[in-house]
Amino acid sequence: MSMFEDIPVEVGVIYEGERVRKNDMQVELGGPKVKEKFELAKVRPMEAVEDGKVTIIGPDLKDIPEGSVVPFGIIVETAGPTLDAGLEGVIERRIHGYLNYIEGFMHLNQRYDIWMRLNKKSFQKGLNSFGYLGKVLYRLFKSELSIIEKVQITFITDPAKITEKFSEAVADYEARDAKARGLKDEEVDKVYGCVLCQSFAPSHVCVITPQRYSNCGAISWFDGKASASIDPKGPVFAIERGELINAEKGEFSGVNETVKKRSMGDVNKVWLYTAFDYPHTSCGCFEAIAFYIPEVDGLGVVHRNFKGVTVNGLPFSTLADSAAGGRQVDGFHGMSIEYMRSKKFFAADGGWNRIVWLPKEIKERVKEFIPADVVDKIATEENATNTDDLKAFLKDKNHPIVERWVEETAVEEAPAEEAQIEDQTMPVMTASSLPITAGGFKIILKDAKIYANKVIIKTLKDEKAK
Numbered sequence: 001m002s003m004f005e006d007i008p009v010e011v012g013v014i015y016e017g018e019r020v021r022k023n024d025m026q027v028e029l030g031g032p033k034v035k036e037k038f039e040l041a042k043v044r045p046m047e048a049v050e051d052g053k054v055t056i057i058g059p060d061l062k063d064i065p066e067g068s069v070v071p072f073g074i075i076v077e078t079a080g081p082t083l084d085a086g087l088e089g090v091i092e093r094r095i096h097g098y099l100n101y102i103e104g105f106m107h108l109n110q111r112y113d114i115w116m117r118l119n120k121k122s123f124q125k126g127l128n129s130f131g132y133l134g135k136v137l138y139r140l141f142k143s144e145l146s147i148i149e150k151v152q153i154t155f156i157t158d159p160a161k162i163t164e165k166f167s168e169a170v171a172d173y174e175a176r177d178a179k180a181r182g183l184k185d186e187e188v189d190k191v192y193g194c195v196l197c198q199s200f201a202p203s204h205v206c207v208i209t210p211q212r213y214s215n216c217g218a219i220s221w222f223d224g225k226a227s228a229s230i231d232p233k234g235p236v237f238a239i240e241r242g243e244l245i246n247a248e249k250g251e252f253s254g255v256n257e258t259v260k261k262r263s264m265g266d267v268n269k270v271w272l273y274t275a276f277d278y279p280h281t282s283c284g285c286f287e288a289i290a291f292y293i294p295e296v297d298g299l300g301v302v303h304r305n306f307k308g309v310t311v312n313g314l315p316f317s318t319l320a321d322s323a324a325g326g327r328q329v330d331g332f333h334g335m336s337i338e339y340m341r342s343k344k345f346f347a348a349d350g351g352w353n354r355i356v357w358l359p360k361e362i363k364e365r366v367k368e369f370i371p372a373d374v375v376d377k378i379a380t381e382e383n384a385t386n387t388d389d390l391k392a393f394l395k396d397k398n399h400p401i402v403e404r405w406v407e408e409t410a411v412e413e414a415p416a417e418e419a420q421i422e423d424q425t426m427p428v429m430t431a432s433s434l435p436i437t438a439g440g441f442k443i444i445l446k447d448a449k450i451y452a453n454k455v456i457i458k459t460l461k462d463e464k465a466k
């Protein structure tokens with residue numbers, strides 16, 4: 001590729017899904033071990049941007065000791081006569097795709113969650129300065145988004161400078177999200193799809209509606225619209241919503257058709273407002289994940305930066321693994337934090353009345369969007385660290401979920417307490433990609449169907465009683 005002749009490693013789409021493992025890494029930029037990290041795009045006046053300028057504040061790649069983990073910030077400043085601030089989210093999300101084109105470089109997540117690694121091989125080939133990353137970004141922005149006339153890029157590794165810019169970036173994200181609130185799903189004919197994550201999650205199609213942000217939390221409906229208009233052949237595209245099939249669950253004919261096509265037939269049906277049956281698929285970069293807690297018939301939510309284990313004894317990473325990769329898993333739902341501020345947030349499941357546990361940090365962040373009559377009834381890690389405590393807490397606070405327990409007891413008086421299906425071998429579980437972790441190995445079964453000679457269906461109450 002002649003466009004990148006002066007870059008010491010190759011640059012191309014084929015490197016997009018590449019992972020850099022810990023043992024191969026020269027340096028880690030941002031990531032879970034670092035508190036402050038960010039990437040931010042800004043649209044500036046023409047005279048405020050010097051086209052092609054790359055600035056490095058703090059140690060450059062060659063000055064960072066091998067194996068280090070460092071705080072990191074990227075600021076992409078752009079200008080153009082028809083460019084406006086409404087495109088900042090779209091420009092910013094492209095950083096992910098473009099940096100992943102670089103051989104031996106991995107970019108995950110977005111905004112304040114960014115996590116990058118450079119491998120030793122590419123470093124040894126000469127990729128030893130952020131200057132090269134700047135050149136790649138600069139050329140791709142200019143060639144792929146013609147609306148951008150000028151770009152300047154700043155890389156920051158200096159901790160003091162990161163702290164200063166981090167709070168500015170967080171305020172910017174919040175302002176952007178606030179601007180996107182208000183429009184309702186019912187008010188639009190078009191929604192947007194995003195396949196930016198398909199390099200890591202092949203069957204994933206993000207469906208972005210006014211009241212449902214992308215899983216990564218970086219693309220609103222307005223961003224989707226802007227992106228599709230400036231780059232219609234790009235990874236973000238318009239979806240004709242089509243006929244409303246199920247208003248409660250959030251099922252639309254146009255969404256189903258597009259998801260089916262774009263997931264190569266892996267996913268045929270998506271319900272946008274529920275975590276059950278046909279939930280939205282989960283990519284790999286979702287900000288948080290909702291998980292069903294059968295003991296209390298409620299949903300817990302945990303975000304990527306939560307360090308401990310959740311109320312069911314599992315950390316974010318394990319819960320994330322059980323749904324990631326573009327799968328549709330009943331009771332699991334990778335999602336954005338912004339979705340928690342939406343009126344459609346698990347609306348079909350009872351909305352906030354179904355949420356029983358979430359980390360304190362997230363509860364604080366979304367507090368004003370939680371209905372006042374339930375906010376104090378939702379447990380955090382300070383109230384419950386296991387499901388027994390959780391159950392006691394919910395009962396004590398009279399969380400709306402408690403009503404569901406009563407209903408279930410009534411249903412249970414019905415005769416059949418255990419159903420057995422024995423006469424034929426039937427598939428009990430199907431999955432397009434099923435990871436099994438055992439003894440230090442990870443085995444991934446593609447298009448798996450698991451058969452059993454006998455299926456026993458029990459209600460959870462029976463199990464408890466024994």
Ligand code: ZN
Binds near residue numbers: 285
């Ligand atoms: Zn994603």
